[in-house]
Amino acid sequence: MNDATNGSGATFSAAAWQANLPVFEAIRTMAFNEQLAQGTLPADRFKHYMIQDAHYLIAFGRALAIAAAKADDADGLVQFSEAAKVAVIVERSLHTDFFRSFGVAPAEFDGTEMSPACHHYTSFLIGTAHAEPYAVVLAALLPCFWIYAEIGRDILARAVRPNPYDAWIDTYAGEDFHEAVRAVIATTDRAAATASPQVRARMHEAYKRASQLEWMFWDSAWRLASWPV
Numbered sequence: 230m231n232d233a234t235n236g237s238g239a240t241f242s243a244a245a246w247q248a249n250l251p252v253f254e255a256i257r258t259m260a261f262n263e264q265l266a267q268g269t270l271p272a273d274r275f276k277h278y279m280i281q282d283a284h285y286l287i288a289f290g291r292a293l294a295i296a297a298a299k300a301d302d303a304d305g306l307v308q309f310s311e312a313a314k315v316a317v318i319v320e321r322s323l324h325t326d327f328f329r330s331f332g333v334a335p336a337e338f339d340g341t342e343m344s345p346a347c348h349h350y351t352s353f354l355i356g357t358a359h360a361e362p363y364a365v366v367l368a369a370l371l372p373c374f375w376i377y378a379e380i381g382r383d384i385l386a387r388a389v390r391p392n393p394y395d396a397w398i399d400t401y402a403g404e405d406f407h408e409a410v411r412a413v414i415a416t417t418d419r420a421a422a423t424a425s426p427q428v429r430a431r432m433h434e435a436y437k438r439a440s441q442l443e444w445m446f447w448d449s450a451w452r453l454a455s456w457p458v
């Protein structure tokens with residue numbers, strides 16, 4: 230039983246993608262993403278998204294660094310420490326380029342705390358990264374990569390150009406990003422192949438929860454959500 234399927238006949242990634250297709254479809258058809266593709270998304274909703282994403286990316290980088298520390302070989306250590314660095318680089322480009330072009334002043338970012346959805350998602354990722362075995366940590370991190378790659382491609386295919394959100398679309402539809410995503414899928418499948426049925430079940434739970442939290446993150450930006458009290 231040393232294939233990538235753990236004897237079940239399907240890779241973890243194929244099974245998880247299939248099981249969570251309704252969540253992906255719900256994300257793909259959100260008004261936020263449809264209007265982003267059309268270029269008609271109101272700037273205040275995109276600003277909310279960007280500010281929360283800057284918070285998210287730093288926490289995501291920390292979760293990746295914990296995954297790197299838990300890696301079961303040197304390749305995983307390099308892969309996830311590099312990804313942690315990329316998350317911070319993307320956050321810095323949000324700060325220097327996107328914040329400037331969409332008029333987010335440093336004081337506005339500093340004065341905006343994490344929304345409930347961002348807080349929930351980042352707490353889930355950091356908590357999972359600390360508490361769970363490597364394979365489950367990877368399953369929790371995977372939707373962030375994979376959903377963005379597929380949403381990026383989908384938006385690119387129907388985008389109206391030029392579009393105020395061109396730079397965002399190009400980041401996630403680009404081949405560099407897709408190559409990194411394929412590598413994360415492959416590492417997650419390798420970890421799943423030697424995982425016990427119990428750990429594999431926890432991987433599916435973590436993958437599902439992260440996918441749902443992706444939807445909630447976009448929904449929160451659409452609603453311009455903040456803390457109710």
Ligand SMILES: Cc1ncc(C[n+]2csc(CCO)c2C)c(N)n1
Nearest residue numbers: 285289312313315316373374377446
């Ligand atoms: C809510 C939210 N989810 C996923 C991503 C995409 N993403 C963020 S960091 C990273 C990998 C960089 O190492 C990827 C793919 C995002 N930006 N915001």
